[in-house]
Each structure stands twice: as C-alpha cells, then as structure tokens.
Amino acid sequence: MAPQDRPQSFPDGVISRLPQTSPNDSANRRLVENVHPADWKPPQPSGRYNLVVIGAGTAGLVAAAGAAGLGAKVALIERDLMGGDCLNVGCVPSKGIISAARMVLQQRRGSEFGINTSAHEAIDFAAVMQRMRTLRAEISPNDSAERFCKLGVDVYFGQAQFVDSQTVQVDGQRLKFKKAVIATGARAAIPSIAGLDRVDYLTNESVFSLTKLPPRLGVVGSGPIGCELAQAFSLLGSQVTLLGRSPHVLPKEDADASTIVAKAMTRDGVRIHNGTSNLQVKPGEAISLTWSENEISHQADVDQLLFATGRRPNVEHLNLEAVGVHYNEQGVQVNDRLQTTNRNIFAAGDICSPYQFTHAADFMARAVIQNALFFGRKRWTDLIIPWCTYTSPEVAHVGLSEHQAKEQGRGIDTYSQHFTENDRAILAGETEGLVKVHVKKNTDKIVGATIVAPHAGEMISEITLAMTHGLGLGKIGSTIHPYPTQTEAIRKLGDQYNRTRLTPFVKSLFERWLTWSR
Numbered sequence: 001m002a003p004q005d006r007p008q009s010f011p012d013g014v015i016s017r018l019p020q021t022s023p024n025d026s027a028n029r030r031l032v033e034n035v036h037p038a039d040w041k042p043p044q045p046s047g048r049y050n051l052v053v054i055g056a057g058t059a060g061l062v063a064a065a066g067a068a069g070l071g072a073k074v075a076l077i078e079r080d081l082m083g084g085d086c087l088n089v090g091c092v093p094s095k096g097i098i099s100a101a102r103m104v105l106q107q108r109r110g111s112e113f114g115i116n117t118s119a120h121e122a123i124d125f126a127a128v129m130q131r132m133r134t135l136r137a138e139i140s141p142n143d144s145a146e147r148f149c150k151l152g153v154d155v156y157f158g159q160a161q162f163v164d165s166q167t168v169q170v171d172g173q174r175l176k177f178k179k180a181v182i183a184t185g186a187r188a189a190i191p192s193i194a195g196l197d198r199v200d201y202l203t204n205e206s207v208f209s210l211t212k213l214p215p216r217l218g219v220v221g222s223g224p225i226g227c228e229l230a231q232a233f234s235l236l237g238s239q240v241t242l243l244g245r246s247p248h249v250l251p252k253e254d255a256d257a258s259t260i261v262a263k264a265m266t267r268d269g270v271r272i273h274n275g276t277s278n279l280q281v282k283p284g285e286a287i288s289l290t291w292s293e294n295e296i297s298h299q300a301d302v303d304q305l306l307f308a309t310g311r312r313p314n315v316e317h318l319n320l321e322a323v324g325v326h327y328n329e330q331g332v333q334v335n336d337r338l339q340t341t342n343r344n345i346f347a348a349g350d351i352c353s354p355y356q357f358t359h360a361a362d363f364m365a366r367a368v369i370q371n372a373l374f375f376g377r378k379r380w381t382d383l384i385i386p387w388c389t390y391t392s393p394e395v396a397h398v399g400l401s402e403h404q405a406k407e408q409g410r411g412i413d414t415y416s417q418h419f420t421e422n423d424r425a426i427l428a429g430e431t432e433g434l435v436k437v438h439v440k441k442n443t444d445k446i447v448g449a450t451i452v453a454p455h456a457g458e459m460i461s462e463i464t465l466a467m468t469h470g471l472g473l474g475k476i477g478s479t480i481h482p483y484p485t486q487t488e489a490i491r492k493l494g495d496q497y498n499r500t501r502l503t504p505f506v507k508s509l510f511e512r513w514l515t516w517s518r
C-alpha cells in the first residue's frame with residue numbers, strides 16, 4: 001500500500017497498519033507507543049505558529065526541536081511514525097541487522113586467528129530480528145511524541161495538507177503559520193518490471209518485519225541499500241542474488257573502492273550480477289527472475305525479492321500546487337537557502353536533497369531554522385557532507401571523487417595508501433581497503449577523500465573536520481596519531497604530502513647547512 005493511501009487511524013487491536021510495525025510484539029508495541037501513540041490527544045491550535053513542520057523524520061524533528069528550543073511556537077505533523085525512515089525502516093534497523101551479520105563474519109574467520117568456531121548452524125534469524133526490534137524500541141524515546149511535547153512542540157498526527165500560504169490542515173484542524181517546512185522524505189521507488197504486479201515483494205518498509213530467513217533472496221539495485229542488505233542477509237544464511245544495473249556495485253563510489261567491496265561481498269556468498277537489464281519476474285512456487293547481462297539471458301529462482309532501486313519524494317496530497325511550491329521527480333525545488341518557490345515555505349531532508357542521509361537532513365534542518373526564522377543566509381550547498389556505506393568493509397567518502405574531479409576538469413593530486421601497509425590492519429587481519437585523499441593540485445587543500453576499511457565511517461570524520469575548517473593535509477601529517485591505529489594511514493598521507501615539499505633545491509640547502517654545522 002502506498003503511504004499516502006494508508007488509513008490514518010487504526011481499528012481496535014491493530015497497533016498500526018504500517019508493515020514496519022509487524023510483528024505485533026512487545027518491542028513493536030513499545031515503538032508505536034512512543035512514535036505514534038494510539039491515544040494521542042492533539043493540542044487545540046490557537047494563534048499563529050512561527051513554524052509548522054510537516055514530517056517527523058530526522059529533518060522535521062531537528063527543525064521542530066531546534067526552533068522550539070529558541071523560543072518559537074512550533075507545530076510538528078506526522079502521518080505515520082515519528083522518527084521517519086531512519087528510526088523505523090532505515091539506518092537503525094539496517095545497522096542492527098548488519099551488526100549481527102558482522103558477528104557471523106568474525107566467527108567465520110575465527111580459525112585464521114587460531115580460534116575454531118562453527119558459524120552457520122548457530123544463526124537464529126528470528127532472534128537477530130527480535131534483537132533489532134528491541135534496540136529500535138529502546139532508541140525510540142528520543143523521537144517520541146512525549147519527548148517533543150516536553151520540548152514545547154505541538155505534535156499532531158495525520159496527513160498534512162496546505163490550504164493556503166498561511167494554513168495547513170491536519171486531521172480536521174487548521175494550523176496557521178508564518179513559516180512552514182516540508183520534511184516529508186522519500187519512499188522506495190519501484191521500477192516498472194514485467195510481472196511484478198503478480199508478485200509480493202519487499203522494500204525497506206517491509207524487509208525489517210521478516211521473522212523467517214528467506215532461503216533464497218533476490219535483491220534488485222546495487223546502491224547502498226542493496227549492498228548493505230545483500231551482504232547482511234547472505235552472512236545470516238540466505239542465498240542472495242544481487243542484480244545491479246550499473247557496471248559496478250555502489251556506482252557513486254570510485255571503481256577501485258567498489259571493487260574491494262564487491263570482492264568481499266562475493267567472498268561472503270553474494271552472487272553479484274552487474275550491468276543487468278530487461279528484468280522480468282514470474283510468480284510460482286518460487287519467484288522466477290530472468291534478466292539480460294552482456295547480451296546473455298540469465299535465470300534464478302528466489303523465495304523473496306527486495307527492491308532497493310532508489311527513492312521517490314513524498315510530494316503527493318500536500319496540495320503543493322495551491323501554495324505555488326514547485327516540485328519534480330527529484331522532489332521539492334529549493335534555492336540555496338532551502339526556500340521553495342513559495343518564500344514562506346522551506347524544505348529539508350530527502351524531500352529536496354540529492355544527499356539522502358540522516359546527517360544531511362539534520363544539518364539542512366539547522367540551516368532552515370536560521371534562514372526561516374532569523375533572516376539567516378545559510379547556504380546548504382556550503383555543507384561538506386560525508387557518507388558511509390556499512391558493508392564489510394565500509395566505504396566512506398567526502399567531497400570530490402576522482403571521477404568527479406575529472407568530469408569537472410579540476411586539477412588534483414591524490415595521496416593514497418593500502419591497509420596492507422598499516423601495522424594495525426595487518427595485526428587485526430583487516431588489510432582489505434585503502435585510504436586516498438585528493439588535494440587541489442600543488443597545494444595541501446583537501447578536496448575529497450575515500451576510505452575503504454572496516455570502520456571507515458569512524459575514520460572519515462578526521463578528513464571532514466579538516467575540510468570543514470580549512471586544515472590542510474600537511475597539518476594532518478604533523479598531528480600525532482596513536483600507534484598502532486588504522487587512522488595512522490591518514491597521517492602517513494600527510495607525511496607523503498610533506499615529503500613533496502622537500503624539493504632538490506630545499507634538500508641541497510639542508511645538506512649545505514648540515515655540512516657547515518658539522
């Protein structure tokens with residue numbers, strides 16, 4: 001059921017119609033009590049709000065909490081579950097499952113370290129999912145209606161719709177606003193595929209409700225969702241077939257980085273097919289997939305099929321036409337200050353961003369608070385936004401990639417090191433991976449970096465900090481890092497840069513000085 005078609009209230013005994021709240025266990029009931037309490041009494045709107053926020057995912061929550069904290073009168077409207085994709089059907093449940101999958105990986109490699117364990121037989125998929133649901137419920141008070149109420153935010157549940165440029169309607173109530181924020185996020189985009197209307201398939205909204213491991217899982221799409229979940233399910237025991245359209249997995253990353261990840265995924269059992277086209281599905285006892293690859297026809301039977309083929313913005317039923325807010329397939333159009341084509345209405349997060357990440361939604365929302373309420377001039381395009389895909393190894397990136405630099409004709413010097421040269425990585429058996437940093441040609445100004453490593457997501461922040469605050473690679477080289485750590489690899493790139501400054505002329509000066517002072 002498309003989100004906009006879902007019922008807004010639930011009959012007795014049903015905690016929610018949302019697929020992500022199945023199964024009806026104590027963890028999911030706790031989650032729903034926090035993020036969509038059945039007995040919620042909405043406030044009676046009185047007077048005009050400084051800010052009405054539509055959508056209580058990361059962008060909406062940050063905008064509402066931040067504005068209320070600064071003294072604004074704020075309303076927050078959510079039609080499904082507060083916390084949005086990240087808490088309910090995105091980052092949180094996926095990383096919960098990935099953590100379990102990494103345990104399997106560690107156990108499988110035990111004998112390399114002289115520790116013999118058996119991995120496969122011991123996997124209890126139902127328990128893995130229950131752990132994830134319990135942890136998700138544990139995290140959910142942060143995003144709860146009660147917490148936001150305590151922060152001074154008026155929380156409403158229901159489908160929000162603009163009436164005019166000063167009014168939003170929700171569940172029969174009309175809220176007046178000075179400024180509004182559209183933070184309605186995105187949902188899974190499903191390509192049109194022959195036979196799909198006759199097959200039950202999974203998306204990120206339903207996959208985290210599984211309680212039984214699909215023996216054979218087909219995953220369509222080899223972006224971050226496809227790769228993270230394909231590898232995790234494979235490690236948990238599914239036979240996974242991954243069908244990607246691009247020539248390599250994680251097409252937004254440089255080919256050398258994604259090649260390392262593809263090799264690890266293959267090692268972990270994922271059958272990767274790149275450059276696929278003409279996918280067709282046929283229902284039956286199993287779901288039959290056929291596709292073309294290098295002009296050859298292929299076939300595989302799977303028990304469940306997961307679509308991870310990108311996102312579609314939630315622009316429907318908001319009545320955006322009535323308020324002159326322009327949108328297209330990519331979402332709501334905004335200027336550099338996150339203002340839509342209606343000057344009183346702003347947008348933040350996945351609904352308007354090419355960077356669909358929780359931390360990007362967070363920082364866009366912070367910019368909106370300044371720009372909408374305090375005449376701020378914060379440009380969201382100035383944000384330096386890193387990201388990390390949580391495969392094993394992880395791939396983290398910030399700024400320009402090599403192929404972007406080439407496309408944009410920007411001269412760069414690249415410094416790189418493989419983890420085969422890093423003592424800590426060697427000792428931990430984690431040598432698959434690399435770190436590369438790009439600097440503006442003939443300078444140490446960092447313009448981008450990619451790290452492939454088990455904890456690349458933790459490591460990239462050193463580079464993001466340097467880029468955000470204008471610290472050059474030379475400065476990283478002169479910063480003491482503890483030995484042995486994997487971040488030392490970044491420091492060594494600083495050394496590499498500093499050595500380039502030792503030109504033959506400078507070296508000859510040093511030699512003359514040393515000879516003279518002997």
Ligand SMILES: Cc1cc2nc3c(=O)[nH]c(=O)nc-3n(C[C@H](O)[C@H](O)[C@H](O)COP(=O)(O)OP(=O)(O)OC[C@H]3O[C@@H](n4cnc5c(N)ncnc54)[C@H](O)[C@@H]3O)c2cc1C
Nearest residue numbers: 055057058059079084085090160184185349350356357358
């Ligand atoms: C499987 C998966 C894994 C991910 N993993 C990561 C990760 O590890 N790290 C990371 O940074 N990002 C990750 N992401 C991306 C991240 O979840 C999103 O970028 C983030 O949730 C965007 O936040 P948002 O507030 O813009 O939108 P959302 O979280 O989508 O929130 C929008 C909210 O608006 C509500 N809404 C929509 N229309 C209306 C309406 N008309 N009225 C009222 N309410 C409405 C929706 O119900 C929803 O709750 C992942 C995404 C997925 C799907």
Ligand SMILES: NC(=O)c1ccc[n+]([C@@H]2O[C@H](COP(=O)([O-])OP(=O)(O)OC[C@H]3O[C@@H](n4cnc5c(N)ncnc54)[C@H](O)[C@@H]3O)[C@@H](O)[C@H]2O)c1
Nearest residue numbers: 191221222223224225226244245308309310356388389390
């Ligand atoms: N770790 C993270 O930060 C993280 C994790 C998961 C998701 N996300 C966010 O969620 C967004 C959505 O993730 P995603 O992986 O769905 O999107 P994506 O757009 O990054 O990747 C989708 C992939 O599916 C492919 N595809 C589309 N139609 C296809 C078809 N018919 N057959 C085969 N392949 C097809 C596309 O070519 C593309 O490579 C990401 O852009 C990312 O911003 C982030």
